[in-house]
Amino acid sequence: MSIHIHNISKTFGSFHALKNVDLEVNTGELVALLGPSGSGKTTLLRIIAGLEFADPGEGSIQFHGKEVTNHSAYERKAGFVFQNYALFNHMTVAENIAFGLKVMPRATRPEREDIDKTVAELLRRIALEGYGDRYPSQLSGGQKQRVALARALAVEPQVLLLDEPFGALDAKVRKTLRKWLRQFHDETKVTTLFVTHDQDEAFELADRVVVLHEGDIQQVGSPQQLRENPKNEFVADFLDCVMI
Amino acid sequence: MPAIIDLAPTHTARPRKATSDSLPARILIIGTAVGFMGLMFVLPLIIIFQEAFRKGWEGFAEAFDDRATTHAIWLTLKVAAITVPLNTLFGLAAAWCLSRFRFRGRRLLSSLIELPLWVSPVIAGMVYVLLFGAQGLFGPSLKEHGIKIIFALPGIVLSTIFVTFTFVARVLAPQMEAQGQAEEEAAMTLGANGWQMFWRVTLPKIKWGLLYGIILCNARSMGEFGAVSVVSGHIRNKTNTVPLHIEVLYNEYQFVPAFAVASVLALLALVTLILKTLTTTQRGAA
Numbered sequence: 412m413s414i415h416i417h418n419i420s421k422t423f424g425s426f427h428a429l430k431n432v433d434l435e436v437n438t439g440e441l442v443a444l445l446g447p448s449g450s451g452k453t454t455l456l457r458i459i460a461g462l463e464f465a466d467p468g469e470g471s472i473q474f475h476g477k478e479v480t481n482h483s484a485y486e487r488k489a490g491f492v493f494q495n496y497a498l499f500n501h502m503t504v505a506e507n508i509a510f511g512l513k514v515m516p517r518a519t520r521p522e523r524e525d526i527d528k529t530v531a532e533l534l535r536r537i538a539l540e541g542y543g544d545r546y547p548s549q550l551s552g553g554q555k556q557r558v559a560l561a562r563a564l565a566v567e568p569q570v571l572l573l574d575e576p577f578g579a580l581d582a583k584v585r586k587t588l589r590k591w592l593r594q595f596h597d598e599t600k601v602t603t604l605f606v607t608h609d610q611d612e613a614f615e616l617a618d619r620v621v622v623l624h625e626g627d628i629q630q631v632g633s634p635q636q637l638r639e640n641p642k643n644e645f646v647a648d649f650l651d652c653v654m655i
Numbered sequence: 656m657p658a659i660i661d662l663a664p665t666h667t668a669r670p671r672k673a674t675s676d677s678l679p680a681r682i683l684i685i686g687t688a689v690g691f692m693g694l695m696f697v698l699p700l701i702i703i704f705q706e707a708f709r710k711g712w713e714g715f716a717e718a719f720d721d722r723a724t725t726h727a728i729w730l731t732l733k734v735a736a737i738t739v740p741l742n743t744l745f746g747l748a749a750a751w752c753l754s755r756f757r758f759r760g761r762r763l764l765s766s767l768i769e770l771p772l773w774v775s776p777v778i779a780g781m782v783y784v785l786l787f788g789a790q791g792l793f794g795p796s797l798k799e800h801g802i803k804i805i806f807a808l809p810g811i812v813l814s815t816i817f818v819t820f821t822f823v824a825r826v827l828a829p830q831m832e833a834q835g836q837a838e839e840e841a842a843m844t845l846g847a848n849g850w851q852m853f854w855r856v857t858l859p860k861i862k863w864g865l866l867y868g869i870i871l872c873n874a875r876s877m878g879e880f881g882a883v884s885v886v887s888g889h890i891r892n893k894t895n896t897v898p899l900h901i902e903v904l905y906n907e908y909q910f911v912p913a914f915a916v917a918s919v920l921a922l923l924a925l926v927t928l929i930l931k932t933l934t935t936t937q938r939g940a941a
Contacts, residue, residue, distance in 0.1 A: 485847055
């Protein structure tokens with residue numbers, strides 16, 4: 412599914428988090444939103460998910476050509492993965508993963524056995540077979556984030572949004588999960604956007620990288636384009652490469 | 656041989672923490688606290704039960720074989736049955752507002768919720784008399800429609816709601832604020848509507864705090880004296896709640912019945928205390 416963002420602004424009081432942002436994400440792309448903290452990247456991701464609403468005005472967001480600007484998060488159903496996992500602590504791992512399926516309207520909700528099957532399949536995919544009956548508090552950070560991913564994927568979202576998904580994990584786990592995500596994306600081709608402040612992560616994972624600074628998009632391009640041809644001093648400086 | 660500063664401990668006693676006090680100081684502080692509690696809280700409780708059973712179990716039971724007493728107990732249960740669910744809803748709504756939204760007047764709302772704690776309950780009763788009493792603001796039009804609020808059940812319920820409004824909201828607001836709303840946001844992106852989000856995610860998170868608030872609200876609504884006293888009119892078999900009935904009995908020198916009924920309220924307090932301790936442990940564990 413493609414995402415079309417046109418002229419989106421967001422202010423918190425007198426702070427301009429986003430200024431007239433335009434962005435196109437193509438179906439099946441893996442895109443990184445890269446920038447220092449306070450650059451507006453998380454705000455942009457949350458606006459796409461419907462967890463935050465842009466300033467009313469000309470701006471619009473379309474999912475695959477369909478206007479969703481005023482749709483709530485639960486109508487948009489974008490898979491969202493939070494930096495601090497946001498797992499339901501009172502539910503088991505299996506119940507967490509099944510949540511999105513269980514809250515579907517009766518007409519479209521899968522049968523109980525099918526839900527169990529989906530959960531088992533997802534547990535296998537995230538290499539946590541046999542962990543279904545545990546509670547989130549009994550898992551490590553990396554395991555929690557894999558459960559969060561599985562939970563988001565259970566409802567087969569058309570778009571996957573990840574907010575600093577590996578930010579709270581140690582370097583080694585982060586590397587493994589990065590590889591896993593890339594592999595997963597190559598298999599499923601779900602349109603994916605992820606927020607990061609780590610340029611290595613962005614360059615290693617993404618097809619295209621969006622560089623943000625103070626609520627403005629500075630440059631959009633493939634990792635190679637950015638490295639070889641930074642558009643301005645900020646991009647060059649942030650990516651730590653020499654401007655030609 | 657040069658003098659060496661001896662860094663090794665000279666004795667093997669347990670090291671004292673910097674914040675701990677000496678033994679006499681501890682005895683003094685703990686003794687004062689325990690003594691005060693015993694004198695001010697435990698002793699009166701014992702006396703209540705002692706007075707209630709002065710004429711034995713039969714005298715105690717006799718106190719409840721009285722129409723006015725049973726009526727007062729029923730009325731109090733009725734008032735609590737109306738007040739507690741309403742204030743649970745109000746408290747939830749207020750806590751939700753305060754913890755989830757940032758709006759103009761949020762601080763004002765937050766202090767207004769505490770109003771019942773620093774306003775004398777008598778005033779709570781008085782404002783309703785001024786509003787709904789015969790000479791009150793809405794008095795004439797209420798009389799026209801034959802609606803009786805003051806000196807009747809609605810007035811008692813209203814003033815009890817006023818006095819007990821604060822409990823659920825005050826317990827829940829800080830808890831919900833601290834828990835944040837990441838889990839709720841996750842539920843929404845997974846397709847849960849507001850109702851599903853509340854029942855499946857929010858309520859399980861706050862259930863112990865909510866129960867704690869409800870217990871406090873219930874205890875106060877059954878025990879409230881001042882506010883109810885102003886609006887009730889003390890009509891025996893009609894508008895006397897348990898606390899008011901105790902006062903009537905006491906003023907009529909019926910000491911055994913007065914303390915017998917009072918012991919029921921005291922028992923309620925003890926049960927509340929136990930439930931409160933249980934829910935607090937659960938909240939700590941959750």
